[in-house]
Amino acid sequence: MTRAHPIAALVLLVMAAWFSPAAASAHSLGVDKAELIETAPGAYELLSKVPQRLAGAITTPVLPDRCTFEGSPRGERGSYQVLFRFTCETGLTSDDRLILPWKRDGALLTVHWFEQDPLTRLASRQGDAIVVDLEEYLAGSGSIAKAATRYTKLGFEHILEGLDHLLFVFALMIVVRNGWRLVKTITAFTIAHSITLALATLGYVNLPSAPVEATIALSIVFLCVEIVHAARGRISLTYRYPWIVAFAFGLLHGLGFAGALSEIGLPPNEIPIALLFFNIGVELGQLAFVFVILIALNLLSALRFGFPRWAELIPTYVLGTLAMYWTLERTAAIAGL
């Protein structure tokens, strides 16, 4: 019995250490869910979803100067959330930032702008606080120059990351090798995707993205088949009037661009700026791609790289196989496979 006491004390000590708040504090760094909700124009709720034991880490956020807390700046503390309410003289814009001096690694923040779809991004810790740059959540609504830069960058990035759009342009470049015809064909593609991008963003056209994405992949397959047919001497409409094909499929690609644009969260009053500069970004990306390829092709030609006839079709077959894979993948996704 006398021996049992020290052992029992040790066990109790270990258990106490295990379940004590000190043990919990060892896990206090991490990422939690948070929400910023615009309940009405200029009225906001910032909600941190943390368990009660971590609520102490959620301290008063630093708001822009024109904003004031409604109720306690310490927030309303519930069993699984801490809620801050505040209002701003004018609504938050992309020029604003919220500084959250929370003792957490970051916040997976979902922003619900008034009457808009929610948008979720990870806001990471920078030094002593989590910094929420609202530019990341709302491209427009700040200065016009800032919105223009942001949307141009978004368009540029989207076309470069959307390899399917670029590969369609590349297939068009295989079909059309003549300088002026290429300019006309690429212009037709540009006009077409600008039309549907505008129609979809303004809400006149609303197609589900999955079939659109599958058909975009199929458009590359179509061009590859036409290239192979032409190599066998079967010249079709695509070769005679490539701009018609570029225009027709460009309409589809525009719907694909619209999906990317809607993801960023568009304030209704800035849709024209968003449309214009997103499209400019897409064009810049497209032109950069065309120039890189054209320069490379011209240099290969200047160095008189002679390829056998069969080898000239290799890029087309590679392109076609990849596009067919995407078509099947995206079709399978529609069917829920």
Next chain:
Amino acid sequence: MRAAGLGLGILVGLTGAAQAHSPVPGIEGFYVGLLHPFSSPAQILLILGSGLLIGGFPRDRVRWLLAAFLAFSFAGLFWSGGDVSDTLAYIVAIATSALAAASANRLFPAAVGCVAVAGLLLGATSAPDGGLRWDRPVTMSGPFAGLNILMLYLSGCVVVLNERVQWAMLPVAFRIAAAWIAAISSMMLAINFAPDPSIAAL
């Protein structure tokens, strides 16, 4: 026909697993990889030296040199000993640019060797670390495309300028540029061997 149908079925089945990915998994890595060959001075000097060396040859030989670079940079991406020391890269950069500066057209086999080793080293230093199984090929194609497009641009520009610009000093200018690259590479190599306190004094 039945085989085609079966193949289609298998392909659809296989693609189902990948549907959750973005349009092209690893595409961000592709663009990062595209710029990867510019990430260290050794790589940049090696690229510049090789470009000037390749471009200094007549165009019928340029094709072979570019083909050698393409093949060896591809092999370099898979080279298991991909942890290439800067010392080795600088030594090859010196050899390559010195050959270009000497305009040693008669030493074509030596040029092929230099370009091949440069391609191998550049491929090895540009290979991505780790990565997901499906993303890795896309990511690896970034540095491969970046390296070879860049080499085509560099050497192609030198060839085209040499042929189209009727200025007697142009080839000399290219040779001087190559000599500068050799000199800079030598200096970097020396710094590499220098004891730490003397580098701190710089």
